[in-house]
Amino acid sequence: MITIDGLTKAFGAKRVLEGVSLEVPDGRNTVVIGYSGVGKSVMLKCIVALLEPDAGQVVVDGAVVQAMSRGELAELRGRIGYVFQFAALFDSMTVAENIALGLVKRGLDRDTIAQRIEESLAVVELSGTEDKYPAELSGGMRKRVGIARAVALKPHYILYDEPTSGLDPVTSAVMDQLMVRTRDLGVTGLVVTHDMRSAFCVGDRIAMLHEGRIRQVGTKAEIQATEDPVVRQFIEGRP
Amino acid sequence: MSPPVASRIAARDGFVAHIGRRSLETARALADVRTWSPLLMGQMRRLGVDSVPIALFIAVFTGIVLSLLSSYIFTGAVPLYFVGALVGKTVMMELGPVLTGMALAGRVGASIAAELGTMKVTEQVDALETLAYDRNAYLVVPRVLAATLMFPVVTALAMGVGITSGWITAVNLLDLSTPEFFKGLKLFYQFKDIWFGLLKSASFGAAVALMGCLRGLDAKSGAQGVGQSTTRAVVLGCEAILVLDAFWALVLL
């Protein structure tokens, strides 16, 4: 379980997070919605210590991330997959090499790595693209490779940063399916998005991040029936 | 020191401390041999071997100019065979390492900064970290190490070519015979001259690559950010070369 506790983060004078607290229960997909630039990605990066919060902490499986040594952090990152908004594939490597990178670090043998690459590409339905370079792939394909890269590590958690942004509706739907499928494989997901269709499709629990705090958190049904005007406005997409 | 604490320090103190901290991180990342060793050869090829043509190009013309200039200076006052001494000494001790270093600061420093800068702004560096890699061990160490090892190699070749071109110029364009040129070349030669130049170039390599990595990893988002960090990497690399050059002259001569 991931517990976010009173997370505060400012960039210079701009205060992004002002005490975010959220629980991510195991085995389910938690979706965090919110306006663009509200700090959803910042929150994700604090979870894997890519960013250091000014205050507050993140507890993963009972251990405080901010107090971890370098070695512990590396171990933690092995348990948490991260799917970047723009996939962040290494453009000097082929798809297979991208996926293999994290596996090599784990010290897996060649056969296992090859097998994992095949499996994870099969999950995202991109079998046969092993030897392609990221530049040869479409945006949606790159994102799926990003997911494959995370899935290949067999993590307990996957953090998705805007998985459907910039994709056409059909590809978005494919991504949603993927996220559901990985949850069914037993992976806990934390999805950050502002795409409500995707949020309702993927999320078992939905939280709204607004003005640096969690405005409301609840099940899909609870959020759909919310009476909070800010949340309502957001989920209904009214101007 | 865990990275969050380190970044907290970086936010507060100045540039020099920043360089120091990065260097320390790089030094510490050296221990992670398994991460950087497979990448080293590729970087040595890219930063070192691929830089040989530009370095040799510069060396050829340095030799020619030195030969002609020194003959001009010596006319009437000093025997012409001193051209050999001047070409040899300056190419081995100063112009070989420094000009090669400068050229490679442009080529290597810029390419590192641009590459790492792009990786930084496209979150590839973050992605590396989430795959449990240490960015210093994976990105910085192989580059700095490769540059440190390969700069002397490139410089040694440049020295050879520079002196050769100086010799060819002296024989063909000046009224100087081959034995005379070599007599001058050997006149003041000490073994120190060569290793002094090579040691210098190794330090230049480390500095140039480190500046490139530093500026690349600190790149602000966007194409302009990457461009800026590239420019600053080259400028910083050249400055570092000149400072180190003076330092070695002070310490070793």
Add this chain to the structure above:
Amino acid sequence: MKRTNEFAVGLAVLLALTVVVAGALWLSETDLNKQQVTAQARFRTVGGLGVGAPVTLRGVKVGRVEAIRLVANEWVETEFSLDRVVELPPKPAVISASASLFGEWSANIISYDPPPTDPNLREALAESDQVGGDAWPGATLPDIGQLTAQASRIAGDVGVVTQRISQAFDSTALKNMQQSVKDLAEISGRLVEFAGAQTTRIDRVSRNVATTSDAFAGVAQTFQGAVARLDTATSDNQLKDILNNGRASSADLRQAAGDLRSVMTAARENQASLIRVVQQADSLMTKIQRGNGTLGMLASDSTLYRETTATVIQFRELLTDIKANPKKYLKISVF
């Protein structure tokens, strides 16, 4: 890709290594095959000798100075590496001397037996030899500046000497003789000039030598005329012989001066120094100086005759040598 990387890097490294190692070996003139032996020499001072300076034997480079260190009792010990094939003198000694006006020095191996004519050198070598041990005796020649100063001092002494001679001949019967001696004083004055000119322009040196020898010829003639009357006092035309010798010498000297000038243009090398010339001049002067005590008794004492004849012969030898090996004396071209 990986393979080609390794190949390219390996190739570059090997090439660079070849350049560095071959270059370093070649430049430092290290021959890996050459068998080398080491030798030590002991000096009071090594002058400007430095590590890496050449070691020569009869003018040929046979090794280099490897180390120089201060040792007990105010000695300096130098270590040389020498080619094994070189045949050294049975008892070698080492003279450290400047090889050119640029301040390059070299160590020259000579034979200790017979010792060099220069008394200072001889003394220094003997002192060094007394210490014993493996180290060869060594001595250092003063550099060019000191030598020219020395030369002008000697020339000054000659001036004093000739003045004394002129006093010795201060009688009416020997008036002409006195005149010729005065001329001799003038020559010695020119010698002072000569010494001064060494340091500036060698071209002028040769001119001075020419003038000096002209004057010397004149002096010799006058001298002969004057001394003709003394012939009766000397039993067997000894003085005449002296003067004939003197005239021949001056002619030689004049010719040598002409040769010098022609040699000058050709001699562009500057490894050797004035040292030998001045060294020779030094011993010459010493002899003249030694002879002067008896010069007062010119008319009656044959010691003077022997001394003077020896001096003149020595002088002629020097001139012949200059003519035969001009480069030996004239490798001092100032740039």
